Amino acid sequence: MDRVNTYIISLEGKDIVNSQNNKKGYETKNKNNLFKGSLDYSLEAIKISEINNKLFYKKEGKQYTNAVVNVTFNYGNGNKKIDLDINDEKDMHNKSFDKVSYTYKRENGKRVEDSDVAFGLYQHKDMSTKEIREELYKNGFKLDGKQYVRFKRSSGSSRVGKCLFIRKDLYKDMMEWSYMGLKYGKNDKMDLASMEAYISLTTSSIIDTISIDPKSILVIEDFKSEFEDTVMATEWCDEEQRLITSKKKTIISNSIWDGQSLLDASVFEEKYKDKGFLLLRNRFFKSACFNTNIQQFFKDNKIRNINQLKGFTLAEKIEDIKLITTPSSIKYLKFKDYKTFGGDRDKCLEYWITNSDERFGVVKYEKPPTNMHEMVQTHYQLLNTLPLSYDDMRELLRPSLEYIKLLKDDLAVLRNHIGINLEKLEKWNIEDENFDFTNSDELVYKLLMINDDFANTKIFRKYKDNLIQSYKNNIRKGHILTNGNYSVLFGNSYEMLQASCGLFNGESILGLDEVSVKSFGYNMELIGIRSPHVTMGNVWCCKNKYNELLDKYFNTSNFIIHVNSIKNNLLERLSSADFDSDQILVTDNRILVNSAKKIYGKFLVPTDFTPKKTVNRTNSVEDKIDLDIKTSKNLIGEIINLSQILNSEYWDRLKSGKSVDSLYEIISQLDVMSCIEIDKAKKESVVDSEKELKLIRESEYISYGQITRDKKKKKVMCRPYFFKFVGEGKNYKFIKKDTPMDYLEQIIDKEVPKIESIDSTISLTDLLVDGNNHKSDRKQMQNIINKVGKLNNEINGVWASNMCYEDKIRYSVIKKEKIVDFISKLKISDETFTTLIYRLGSEYNDKYGNLKRIGLILLNILFLAHKNQFLNLFKQLKGDVEVLTEDNENLNNKLKIYEKTYKKSTKMIL
Structure with a gap:
C-alpha cells in the first residue's frame, strides 16, 4: 500500500437495499463512477493492509480498495421485501396485495418457472432513510458476492450521516485491534457515543508516522483552574425541558492542558526540526504535541531520577522521557471502569501503555496562510x-x-x-x-x-x-485580507513542564489576556477569534509579550501562540476551545483591534453549564442506529446563520434606540448550542436543538415579510442584506440593516462597478x-x-x-x-x-x-x-514583459498592494 489516500466505493443506502434480491447483491460490473469515496492514508488503512496486503491495488496511477465501502443515507424509497406467507395458488387468490414478486423453486438445481410451484411470494414496501439504515446496520449487505457489515464512522462523517462498512472477513481482526482489549457484549452498558468517536481516531488522515516508545510517556494530572466570574450562563431547565440563559456570578473551571502534550525536541530532529507541534494519533490517543526541550528543563532543575517526577510512567531512566501528557489525551482512561480494571486508573493506564503501538500517526503540523503575502482572511x-x-x-x-x-x-x-x-x-x-x-x-x-x-x-x-x-x-x-495568521493554541506550557516534577504552584508566567507569539511585535495589541465565531462575547483582546523562559524551553514557530487560561474564562470565550490543535485567527489590524477594544468586557462571555453526564447505552445495533441518526441531524449551519441574523438585529436596534433586552442572552445561547452541536458525535446532550431554534425563530427579534415566487406571494423570514451574498439561500426577504456586514455590501455596490468586459x-x-x-x-x-x-x-x-x-x-x-x-x-x-x-x-x-x-x-x-x-x-x-518585484525600500514611485510595496521591471522572454 502506498502512503496516499485510497479511493473506495461510495453508495447510497437505498441503492444497496434495492440490489439485495440479486444473488451477488450489488454488482459493480459495468457501473462507472462508483469510487467517489476516500479512505484516507491512516493508521486504519495501514492496519487493513497488514491483515491482507493484496486488498489495495493500483490502476492508472491511483490506489483503490474494495475492503471498505462508504454508505450514505440521503434518500428514502428503498424496497424492503415483505414475506406474504403464501405457499400455494389457493392462498394467492385469497389474499389481496400489490407489487408482488416471487422467487422460484429449484428442482435438481434448475429453476422452475411454472406458477404451480412458485413459492415465497413477497411485496415491496417503500422505506425511509431510517428504515434503510436499520436494514443495513442489522443485516449488512452483499457487494459482488461478498458480505459487508457496519464498521465505523468518524465524527466528521457522522455529522452528514455517512458510515463505513467493511468486508465481514476483516471485521473481527479490525475490531479487536480497535477496541484494544475492551470487550462489550451487545447488551452491556457503555458510553457508546464516546466509544464510537474514539475507535475512529485511527481513521484520521495522516501525512506520516513517527516512532515513540509508549514506555517513554509520562502521564501527569490534568489541572483545573477554578475561579469566580460573572458570565452569560446557559443552563438546562428540567421543569421546562429547555435552555435558560441569564447573567450569573458563578464558578468557572478551566482544564488548562486539555488535549495537549509536550514532546521532546529530539523526536522532531529527524524530519520536523522546523515545526513547533505535531498532532498525533494512536489507538485511543489524540494530542497536540509541542516541540519542547524536556531534557534541558530536567537538567536545569536537577531532575535526575524517575522518582523525582510527579506522574505515571514505565520509563526506567529520566533520559527516557520523551512525551509528557495528561489523561485528557488518553481516551482509553475513560473506560477505566471496565471489568478488567475495576476503576483502577493506574492499572488501566499501564495496560494502554504496554499494548500501544510505537507507531504514532502524524495528522498535521502548523502551516502559514496560503493567501497573498501570507495574510489572513477575515470572515463575516x-x-x-x-x-x-x-x-x-x-x-x-x-x-x-x-x-x-x-x-x-x-x-x-x-x-x-x-x-x-x-x-x-x-x-x-x-x-x-x-x-x-x-x-x-x-x-x-x-x-x-x-x-x-x-x-x-x-x-x-x-x-x-x-x-x-x-x-x-x-x-x-467578509473575506478581507489583512496581516495575521491562524495560530495553534498552546496552553500554560511552562506550567505543564513545572507540573511534571512538582514545581507548579498554580500561577502562570503570563498575565491575564497576555500571549506570546513570534509573528507579531512584542507589546502589540492583538485580537483572537476562534471558529465558529458567534457573537460579541467571543471576541478576545490580548497583548503580545516576550518571555525568556518560553523562548528557552519551547521551539515554537510563528504560528503557535502561548496562552494563559488560569483565572481567565478564555476557553468559553473561544467557544469551548481546548488545546488538541485548536486554532484562532490572530491579527494586529488597527481598525479591528480598536473596534474590539470598544466592546471588550461589555459583553459577558457565553458559558455552557448544560449537563455533561455520560449517557449510557448498550453496545447493540439498535442503539448505534439511534445514535447515528441523532448525530446526522447537523444543525450547526442553522445555528450560526440565526446568530448572525440576531447580531445584525442587535446593532440595528442599538443604533436606532430600540430595546435590546434579552436579545444578547438569546445570541449567547446560540453560541453554547453551536458547541453542543459540534461535539454531539462524541458527547450526547439532553438539549433538543431543533426545539430551541424553533422557539428563537418565534421570538420578537425575528421578522417576516412577503416575497413573490412563481407569481405567488410567500411569507418568509427576513434576513440582513449581506445574506444575499454569503450563499445562504434565496427564499428570504433581504433588508438593509445598520450592521457592519451590510455596510460592506453597500460600499461594494457603490464603489466597485459592475464588470463590463471590453470587446x-x-x-x-x-x-x-x-x-x-x-x-x-x-x-x-x-x-x-x-x-x-x-x-x-x-x-x-x-x-x-x-x-x-x-x-x-x-x-x-x-x-x-x-x-x-x-x-x-x-x-x-x-x-x-x-x-x-x-x-x-x-x-x-x-x-x-x-x-x-x-x-x-x-x-x-x-x-x-x-x-x-x-x-x-x-x-x-x-x-520584454512587465513583472512585479517586491521592494519595501525607497518607497517613492512604488506600487502598494496591501501590506507590501512593489516595483515594476521587465523580464526578457526568449
Whole structure:
C-alpha cells in the first residue's frame, strides 16, 4: 500500500437495499463512477493492509480498495421485501396485495418457472432513510458476492450521516485491534457515543508516522483552574425541558492542558526540526504535541531520577522521557471502569501503555496562510460582531478595493496574481473552500508569458472577468485580507513542564489576556477569534509579550501562540476551545483591534453549564442506529446563520434606540448550542436543538415579510442584506440593516462597478502559428469535444447534488484527471489541435455555439494533456514583459498592494 489516500466505493443506502434480491447483491460490473469515496492514508488503512496486503491495488496511477465501502443515507424509497406467507395458488387468490414478486423453486438445481410451484411470494414496501439504515446496520449487505457489515464512522462523517462498512472477513481482526482489549457484549452498558468517536481516531488522515516508545510517556494530572466570574450562563431547565440563559456570578473551571502534550525536541530532529507541534494519533490517543526541550528543563532543575517526577510512567531512566501528557489525551482512561480494571486508573493506564503501538500517526503540523503575502482572511462572523462604523468598514476595505482596480487595469498585477494562485495550488487541500478544481491559471499564465497579445482575446477577457468577479464575491462574504495568521493554541506550557516534577504552584508566567507569539511585535495589541465565531462575547483582546523562559524551553514557530487560561474564562470565550490543535485567527489590524477594544468586557462571555453526564447505552445495533441518526441531524449551519441574523438585529436596534433586552442572552445561547452541536458525535446532550431554534425563530427579534415566487406571494423570514451574498439561500426577504456586514455590501455596490468586459481586439486564432487545419482528424476531435462536454455536465450535476463538499471536490478532480489522462494518451496532430482552437476562437458563431459553455475548460484540458505541443502552436513574441518585484525600500514611485510595496521591471522572454 502506498502512503496516499485510497479511493473506495461510495453508495447510497437505498441503492444497496434495492440490489439485495440479486444473488451477488450489488454488482459493480459495468457501473462507472462508483469510487467517489476516500479512505484516507491512516493508521486504519495501514492496519487493513497488514491483515491482507493484496486488498489495495493500483490502476492508472491511483490506489483503490474494495475492503471498505462508504454508505450514505440521503434518500428514502428503498424496497424492503415483505414475506406474504403464501405457499400455494389457493392462498394467492385469497389474499389481496400489490407489487408482488416471487422467487422460484429449484428442482435438481434448475429453476422452475411454472406458477404451480412458485413459492415465497413477497411485496415491496417503500422505506425511509431510517428504515434503510436499520436494514443495513442489522443485516449488512452483499457487494459482488461478498458480505459487508457496519464498521465505523468518524465524527466528521457522522455529522452528514455517512458510515463505513467493511468486508465481514476483516471485521473481527479490525475490531479487536480497535477496541484494544475492551470487550462489550451487545447488551452491556457503555458510553457508546464516546466509544464510537474514539475507535475512529485511527481513521484520521495522516501525512506520516513517527516512532515513540509508549514506555517513554509520562502521564501527569490534568489541572483545573477554578475561579469566580460573572458570565452569560446557559443552563438546562428540567421543569421546562429547555435552555435558560441569564447573567450569573458563578464558578468557572478551566482544564488548562486539555488535549495537549509536550514532546521532546529530539523526536522532531529527524524530519520536523522546523515545526513547533505535531498532532498525533494512536489507538485511543489524540494530542497536540509541542516541540519542547524536556531534557534541558530536567537538567536545569536537577531532575535526575524517575522518582523525582510527579506522574505515571514505565520509563526506567529520566533520559527516557520523551512525551509528557495528561489523561485528557488518553481516551482509553475513560473506560477505566471496565471489568478488567475495576476503576483502577493506574492499572488501566499501564495496560494502554504496554499494548500501544510505537507507531504514532502524524495528522498535521502548523502551516502559514496560503493567501497573498501570507495574510489572513477575515470572515463575516468576525466583522459582524464588531462595532464597525461605515467609515471603519470603508477604510478596512480600501486595500481590497484598490487591488480590484489594479487587477482590472494593470496586466503586470494580474500576471502576478495568477502566479500567486499557482503557488497556492501546489499547497492545495480539499478544506480550502475557494479552491477551483477547473483552475485555468497555469494555462493563462503561460500564454501571457509567451505572448502579451493573448490579453486582448475574448477567451482571456472572459477569464479575467470571472477572476475579478470571483475576487469581488469573496470579499462580499467578509473575506478581507489583512496581516495575521491562524495560530495553534498552546496552553500554560511552562506550567505543564513545572507540573511534571512538582514545581507548579498554580500561577502562570503570563498575565491575564497576555500571549506570546513570534509573528507579531512584542507589546502589540492583538485580537483572537476562534471558529465558529458567534457573537460579541467571543471576541478576545490580548497583548503580545516576550518571555525568556518560553523562548528557552519551547521551539515554537510563528504560528503557535502561548496562552494563559488560569483565572481567565478564555476557553468559553473561544467557544469551548481546548488545546488538541485548536486554532484562532490572530491579527494586529488597527481598525479591528480598536473596534474590539470598544466592546471588550461589555459583553459577558457565553458559558455552557448544560449537563455533561455520560449517557449510557448498550453496545447493540439498535442503539448505534439511534445514535447515528441523532448525530446526522447537523444543525450547526442553522445555528450560526440565526446568530448572525440576531447580531445584525442587535446593532440595528442599538443604533436606532430600540430595546435590546434579552436579545444578547438569546445570541449567547446560540453560541453554547453551536458547541453542543459540534461535539454531539462524541458527547450526547439532553438539549433538543431543533426545539430551541424553533422557539428563537418565534421570538420578537425575528421578522417576516412577503416575497413573490412563481407569481405567488410567500411569507418568509427576513434576513440582513449581506445574506444575499454569503450563499445562504434565496427564499428570504433581504433588508438593509445598520450592521457592519451590510455596510460592506453597500460600499461594494457603490464603489466597485459592475464588470463590463471590453470587446476583444484579437481572435485567439490570430495567435496561432500558421498551419494547415484541413488535415485535422474530425472524428478524434468530436470524440474529445464529447468527452469534455460530458465531463462538464457530470461536474455540474455533482455540484447541484447534496453530496458533501469534500466528496464533490474529490469526485470532480478524479473525473477531470481521468479525461486529461485519456487525452494525454491520444496522438493528436498539430492540425487537429489547430482546428479545435479555431472553433473555440469562433465560439460565438452559430456553427460552433455549442462550444461556448465548455470553451475554457476544453482549452485547459488540451493544455494539461499536451503542454509542450499546445504551447508550440502559439506565436512566441520575443521581448520584454512587465513583472512585479517586491521592494519595501525607497518607497517613492512604488506600487502598494496591501501590506507590501512593489516595483515594476521587465523580464526578457526568449
